[in-house]
Amino acid sequence: MTAGRPGASAAQGAADDPGRRQLAWAYLSRVVLGPCPALTALIESVGVVEAARAVRERELPQVLHAATASRRAEDQAARDLETVGGLGGRLVTPDDPEWPAWRMLGLSQLPPGRDPDGAVPLVFWVRGTRDLTELTERSLAVVGARCSTGYGDRAAGALAGELGARGWTIVSGAAFGIDGMAHRAALAVGGATIAVLACGVDRPYPAQHDRLIDQIAETGLVVSEYPPGVTARKHHFLARNRLIAALSDGVLVVEAGVRSGARNTVKWARRIGRPAMAVPGSVDSAASAGCHRMISEGEAVLVGSVDEVLAVAAPLHLPSAGDSEPPAAQQLTAAQSSVCAALPDTGGRWPHELCATTGLTVAEVRAALAALDMAGLAESAGSGWFRLHNGKRTPADRPADSGVVPGLTLHSDSSSMSKGC
Known part of the structure; x- marks a missing residue:
């Protein structure tokens, strides 16, 4: 050499x-x-x-x-390129202008020995004509249970639809349940959506979503790190989840069981400095038990409306080209982003608690907190450090119905919420 x-x-x-x-x-x-x-x-x-x-x-x-x-x-390189080209797609590599370089920064800074599956993807195989970097400029992941309830479908549809109408790209995995509902809601309002697959882009998975995936490719993008013809395997889904998190400004979970794969996506989000949010459900619903646990253990922020979602996710998004001045959050390092994502909106956390959450050392956490304080993104009080939104603290006293998606009712009767699976 x-x-x-x-x-x-x-x-x-x-x-x-x-x-x-x-x-x-x-x-x-x-x-x-x-x-x-x-x-x-x-x-x-x-x-x-x-x-x-x-x-x-x-x-x-x-x-x-x-x-x-x-x-x-x-x-099979030439054949693979011909296959994806025949689908109206292409191979996007780090050589290309549309490579989402800034989105990959969080993955590039993960310790390779600790998480081999956390590496930056070599390439993206892409279906669709939209530019990958432009489409992920303001994007949010919406994920959750494959066996969703009627309540979960309505919540995902309401949130993803309004986000799409406001110009946010919805990122998900094209699976049954919440994923599919999030994609459909974005498409229904003329919004953009990205499906991240755990197989080749020429092999719709699940097969029953072939038409949905075709529709996504027509107006948005279908992407994968796997070449054409590759079938989905269990470990592909876990690796795929890091890309859903990386291509988004935050991860929103709508319904998740205790062992839901959505929690794996939240884990990746937190590791690369993306905020995680969860929608609450009925205390009787097993489909929401994972959301409740993530909220209670501080892994996700409770949200019930689009305004609450954007209050958490928007401070970390890259502004559009028309914005005259980028926010301080655009210039955060991976460590600062991780600490910012781990800070609560109400109450507070001390540096040693943030160390356990982020995996950083005390010195790294203290340095990140100092930078966030100077940027107007965090502040300390008697209860510890907390996150600021636009230089202001979120009110600690939520309205009584703030955990409920507008237009939805939380029923105690679990039979009225489940549609079976």
């Missing part, structure tokens, strides 16, 4: 050729099928064309031998 190696000039020419680079990205995407911190590091070190050559010829660091062994001989 040195400059003196025979053929180095030809290799450099290949590295400068956009077509060769795209083939290299496509090839490596199929070789590792998902996040691979070691391969990302190799690409950053030697370039994508040289990394692809090294994988083919097995001139690799020891850590990459096992990860690339089973599929290094499967060079």
